[in-house]
Amino acid sequence: MESENVHDFETTMDTFDHPRYEIIPTGDVWDGDEEVRQYFEATRAAFPDQRNELIALHHADAGVIVEFDLKGTHEGPLRGIPATGKEFSCRTVAFFLFEEDRLVCERVYFDAATILSQLGLVQPAPSLQGDS
Template identity: 45%
Template structure:
């Protein structure tokens, strides 16, 4: 596979991954990974391996069952085997939300926060080995009127 073909394949993998998260096709999301792993750069949690990642999917959708994303821009860094994404994360607070040992009852309010994520790939591969979303949980809390 040429460098350009690999670049395009990685971009498509990230587009597919994010679209599958919106439809909650967890089997499809898992298939975009070589090894499922999320490193959350907002709360410091790491979800490593399929079982932990599926628990993360389930837990995150309990608070926001309609959570989805809208991609703003994508960029490829060939040198680091990374695709960078800027996006909006949206959802409606319909279930209990736990943040820093505090639980918030559902508000029915919606949020839309701007975020970034990096997707790490193995050398020569178009399968993800780690997603690292970057955000602050306070952004959601502010938009939900909880701070």
């Protein structure tokens, strides 16, 4: 994940036997070298300073589960939405899935509404804890 923070995508790509990113909140699947490179291009065009801050790392039988804060500043177009110049921070979980000893998929979960509200694109969700 550190290689993504410094935009060393060659190192990131080299960790995969077959690169595949599944972004669950948007339903996007980037499968194969060319598509995953397109993912990096698109996300870093919108968020040039996108980065991950590790919170916890957990090992499982068929993978590694990583909890992190995903952060960035919206400085370029995002799916046709012009840049807002606003920053976001969103707790995120990624599953790094393996077949034997080969990394074959990164499956990412986050709350898209959190990011969109911090960018000023949707109203924040009301608190269930009241107005405190």
